[in-house]
Amino acid sequence: MNQVQLFGRLTREPELRYTQSGKAVASFTLAINRIGGNNEADFFDCTAWDKQAELISNSCQKGHRLLVWGRLQQEKWTDQQTQQQRSKVAVVVSGFSFIEPAPQQNQPPAGPPQGQ
Numbered sequence: 001m002n003q004v005q006l007f008g009r010l011t012r013e014p015e016l017r018y019t020q021s022g023k024a025v026a027s028f029t030l031a032i033n034r035i036g037g038n039n040e041a042d043f044f045d046c047t048a049w050d051k052q053a054e055l056i057s058n059s060c061q062k063g064h065r066l067l068v069w070g071r072l073q074q075e076k077w078t079d080q081q082t083q084q085q086r087s088k089v090a091v092v093v094s095g096f097s098f099i100e101p102a103p104q105q106n107q108p109p110a111g112p113p114q115g116q
Contacts, residue, residue, distance in 0.1 A: 004091055005069040006044060007099070008032040016057035026053035030066065030091075046070075048093040056096065065099035 008030035015027045026048045034040045046068055048056050060066060070093040079086050 002071045003069065004072050005067070006030055006032055006046075006091065007067045008041075008044070008065070010060055010062050010064050010066060011043065012062050014057040014060055016053060023050060024053040024057075025049055026057045028056065028060070030068065045088065045090040046093050047090060048096070052093060052096065056093075059098065067097040067099055068093050069096070070094040 011029040011031050013028075016024060017027075018024055028046050028048075030044050030046055031041045032044060034042065048068075056066075068091065070091050072089050073092050074087055074089050076085065076087045078084070
């Protein structure tokens with residue numbers, strides 16, 4: 001079974017882009033603190049697709065805490081400069097939950113409109 005669940009902080013703003021076919025894809029990195037209080041962390045690259053990609057990109061900023069779940073995917077490529085085989089393991093997000101409230105953008109002020 002290939003399932004992973006991670007709880008951490010965004011290390012940078014999510015990067016939103018679109019494929020040639022118009023599908024949204026967001027890339028971001030989560031910093032996960034290690035248990036033990038020695039201030040060590042692991043960093044995991046994550047990829048979200050479609051509506052989830054747009055929601056994460058529009059609602060999250062660097063430093064926000066996020067819970068994600070999905071599957072691990074190993075990516076392989078050849079380094080063009082050294083011709084060495086490289087690989088990394090990334091998380092393909094299938095779901096997420098905001099741990100901190102999403103920032104409120106373009107919200108009207110609370111209370112009745114002025115002049116009434």
